[in-house]
Amino acid sequence: MEHYLLEMKGIGKTFPGVVALDDVSLFIRYGEVHALMGENGAGKSTLIKVLTGIYPRDAGEIRFDRNGFSPTGAAQVQQAGISTIYQELNLIPHLSVCENIFIGREPKTRGLIDWKTAEKRAKEILTDMGLQEVDVLGPLRKQSVATQQMVAIARAISIDAKLVVMDEPTSSLSEKEVQTLFRVIETLKEQNISIIFISHKLDEVFEICDRATILRDGRLVGQYSIGDLTKLKLVSLMIGRDATSVLGKNKSVSTGREDRQVVLKATNLSRARRTTEISIDINSGEIVGVAGLLGSGRTELARILFGDEMQDRGRIEIGGKSARMKSPRDAIRLGLGFCSEDRKEEGLFPNMSVMDNMTMAVLPELSKAGVLSRRAQLEIAQSYIDKMGIATSGPNQPMKELSGGNQQKVLLARWLCKNPMLMILDEPTRGIDVGGKAEIENLITELAGDGVAILMISSEMEELIRSCDRIAVLSEGRKVGELAAKEISEEHIMQLMAHGSDSREDVHGP
Amino acid sequence: MDRNVNTPINTSTGWLKSIAWAEILGNYGAQLVFLTLIAACALSTPKFFSLGTLEITLLDVFPVMLVALGMTLVISSGGIDISVGAIMAISGAVTVALYTSGVGWVLSMGCGIGAAALCGLFNGVLISIFRIQPIIVTLVVMIAGRGLARRIQVDPTTSLKSTPFDTLGLYRIAGKVPVQIVIMLAVIAVMLFVVKKTVFAKNTEAIGDNPRAARLVGVNTLTTTVGVYVVCGVLCAIAGIMTIARIAQLNAVTLGGFIELDAIAAVAIGGTPFSGGRARILGTITGAIIVILVGVIVGLNKMPDDYAKVFKALIIVIAMWAQRRK
Ligand SMILES: Nc1ncnc2c1ncn2[C@@H]1O[C@H](COP(=O)(O)OP(=O)(O)OP(=O)(O)O)[C@@H](O)[C@H]1O
Ligand SMILES: [Mg+2]
Numbered sequence: 001m002e003h004y005l006l007e008m009k010g011i012g013k014t015f016p017g018v019v020a021l022d023d024v025s026l027f028i029r030y031g032e033v034h035a036l037m038g039e040n041g042a043g044k045s046t047l048i049k050v051l052t053g054i055y056p057r058d059a060g061e062i063r064f065d066r067n068g069f070s071p072t073g074a075a076q077v078q079q080a081g082i083s084t085i086y087q088e089l090n091l092i093p094h095l096s097v098c099e100n101i102f103i104g105r106e107p108k109t110r111g112l113i114d115w116k117t118a119e120k121r122a123k124e125i126l127t128d129m130g131l132q133e134v135d136v137l138g139p140l141r142k143q144s145v146a147t148q149q150m151v152a153i154a155r156a157i158s159i160d161a162k163l164v165v166m167d168e169p170t171s172s173l174s175e176k177e178v179q180t181l182f183r184v185i186e187t188l189k190e191q192n193i194s195i196i197f198i199s200h201k202l203d204e205v206f207e208i209c210d211r212a213t214i215l216r217d218g219r220l221v222g223q224y225s226i227g228d229l230t231k232l233k234l235v236s237l238m239i240g241r242d243a244t245s246v247l248g249k250n251k252s253v254s255t256g257r258e259d260r261q262v263v264l265k266a267t268n269l270s271r272a273r274r275t276t277e278i279s280i281d282i283n284s285g286e287i288v289g290v291a292g293l294l295g296s297g298r299t300e301l302a303r304i305l306f307g308d309e310m311q312d313r314g315r316i317e318i319g320g321k322s323a324r325m326k327s328p329r330d331a332i333r334l335g336l337g338f339c340s341e342d343r344k345e346e347g348l349f350p351n352m353s354v355m356d357n358m359t360m361a362v363l364p365e366l367s368k369a370g371v372l373s374r375r376a377q378l379e380i381a382q383s384y385i386d387k388m389g390i391a392t393s394g395p396n397q398p399m400k401e402l403s404g405g406n407q408q409k410v411l412l413a414r415w416l417c418k419n420p421m422l423m424i425l426d427e428p429t430r431g432i433d434v435g436g437k438a439e440i441e442n443l444i445t446e447l448a449g450d451g452v453a454i455l456m457i458s459s460e461m462e463e464l465i466r467s468c469d470r471i472a473v474l475s476e477g478r479k480v481g482e483l484a485a486k487e488i489s490e491e492h493i494m495q496l497m498a499h500g501s502d503s504r505e506d507v508h509g510p
Numbered sequence: 511m512d513r514n515v516n517t518p519i520n521t522s523t524g525w526l527k528s529i530a531w532a533e534i535l536g537n538y539g540a541q542l543v544f545l546t547l548i549a550a551c552a553l554s555t556p557k558f559f560s561l562g563t564l565e566i567t568l569l570d571v572f573p574v575m576l577v578a579l580g581m582t583l584v585i586s587s588g589g590i591d592i593s594v595g596a597i598m599a600i601s602g603a604v605t606v607a608l609y610t611s612g613v614g615w616v617l618s619m620g621c622g623i624g625a626a627a628l629c630g631l632f633n634g635v636l637i638s639i640f641r642i643q644p645i646i647v648t649l650v651v652m653i654a655g656r657g658l659a660r661r662i663q664v665d666p667t668t669s670l671k672s673t674p675f676d677t678l679g680l681y682r683i684a685g686k687v688p689v690q691i692v693i694m695l696a697v698i699a700v701m702l703f704v705v706k707k708t709v710f711a712k713n714t715e716a717i718g719d720n721p722r723a724a725r726l727v728g729v730n731t732l733t734t735t736v737g738v739y740v741v742c743g744v745l746c747a748i749a750g751i752m753t754i755a756r757i758a759q760l761n762a763v764t765l766g767g768f769i770e771l772d773a774i775a776a777v778a779i780g781g782t783p784f785s786g787g788r789a790r791i792l793g794t795i796t797g798a799i800i801v802i803l804v805g806v807i808v809g810l811n812k813m814p815d816d817y818a819k820v821f822k823a824l825i826i827v828i829a830m831w832a833q834r835r836k
Contacts, residue, residue: 332728349719351787360727363709
């Protein structure tokens, strides 16, 4: 009989009104990378939380490293040798990067925390991961979501563990960071450390994983060797029917985009040292993509355009008129919408209902003299729950109970129902499953077909290539080029990114 | 898209065991404590269910109820207001000072309420624009406000016997129902309407739940926060003025003393989460009555008042335990 590092058998977990897990089993070998696959709401995160004792299990048995395992606290889990990166990062934004990496296990000398050593080790770990520029003493919240995700990974792998669980570690990362992560995973594997890897990006799964366990609707579909699977078969197993239609994604053809007008025109935007002289214009009915590496200033550009941060120099015109936006509120009044990449910090109202979360931006339209029409609110919520296939027990379910991908859909619906003139989408499909992704890309194309201007930021190059009419490429806070429809290709984008940093070095070089 | 929709589960005994009790305790914890207390009252005092006892209890509840309702809104916005007692004192002092210097009683009261609203405005502006912690801002107002109230009131105690305030304090609508009870019902009705039906309350909860996200969906955080603290201030003023009317006396040192503790306790017992994001008015109403009932029971059984404090603390702990899953 084979010995497994982790055996979870017959796991059951029920929430009020929902069976999240029903007789699910998971077996992890020593030194393997094991994918946990399934649609949004299939129960992946719940299974992880049962393993780490965040949710007590209703049924089933867990054995870890040949011992029974029923943890009751994070310390116990860590001691047993399990290190976890949760889907919603549980880092502490106002603490420094270094503190976040070492919290709970700070290096000590004579009983006191030795911050010097901690700082040095944090620097080493991050440099190993290609993040030498990160200020380890600065507060974490100043970092982009991608960097935060890398910090979470750094924390997890620097814990002495036998099993590292990664719940969608790559959802905000671009190709380069993903490759770094994979290098790290390979080294862990060599040390006979096992990894549970959750991702909706199939390419990653096929690249790094050895075996996969597939869940559907809280039930076990089966356990497979990656070598025996094709993408089509994997997705078919996940959704429980033939996936040909889901995977057949073509470049979307936009229609009705003849009479384009300039919706937004930004000239020479500069702010502090992170945004330098960026000009961009976006027309109605057009999808403009923004590509760039980690720290290239994509999100900051979005924030400036949405009035969340003020530019130091440069001007923004909206609908032909100069716009001075002091807050997002002003931008919304001018017809803009912004869906942030940072779900937890900038999107969710976790304790409020799905319905309230979805309609928060349209409340002024749904009310007379400040009094809300609950019926109108309910109608909108119900229609988007159906339209986007959001898995929820109803519009009144608290937002925090939804799975990550379903939360993301609610946040998108928040702006879809507002029907803005210009929509800024920062990583719109973050955490959304394969089927949902195609649906959302279609929805965005449809929106553009109706004349909405769209600015789309994405770390997934293929997504940009599929959807965008034009792509602006940023590098180190500057716009290094723009590709028109015919020129768009992965090669060109990469070239611009690389060239961008070269030309900068030319300017500042010795 | 025909995708996974959560499968509703069948009722079975296992289900009952694992969920129903926790759910009921979490949702109706305050109500359960309330019923237990009523039973305790009825058992310990035979005359408890007489109209007289009920009326006295309700009159006692009045100030705590109003202040706790304001506090519910504040706490749902992610804040806290410990200046409520001081604001009661200020509004009372302003009202009485103006009245004794010859201003009409209605206008005096208006100014008293206005002063309280100003305090609320001050709280709201400092919290929202200068981003100072609510507990610090309202602590400042609590300390300074009490001192200010004493300066405004020249005599340490002013009697209001045979003034319009005296008449108001004892006024019964249709000769029967004390005016306080009617005001209390009206305020409860308005607050229920506000919390259930208005955009203002949704914005308040949004700020409490995630201030950053609230800003990004276009919530006007300044006016909302200011609104919340002004509403709380005005409710304090009504509580303060009606209290001095009822006892026909003003003592700026004791008026509203420690009421912030009872109000916060009422909100806690009522199940409004202190992390913000949800206002539970009905819970607060029950909570306020419980807080006062404890005092009543202790009084009726001729125990020293110190026991009331211990019991209150115990009930808070029980309420928190019942709601710990949330
Ligand atoms: N605390 C909770 N209370 C009630 N229901 C919950 C809770 N947590 C999860 N659920 C439900 O359990 C189901 C499984 O959720 P889970 O988060 O495990 O999905 P997931 O597979 O991780 O999906 P995603 O890919 O979107 O992250 C969902 O239907 C979700 O609504
Ligand atoms: Mg998940």
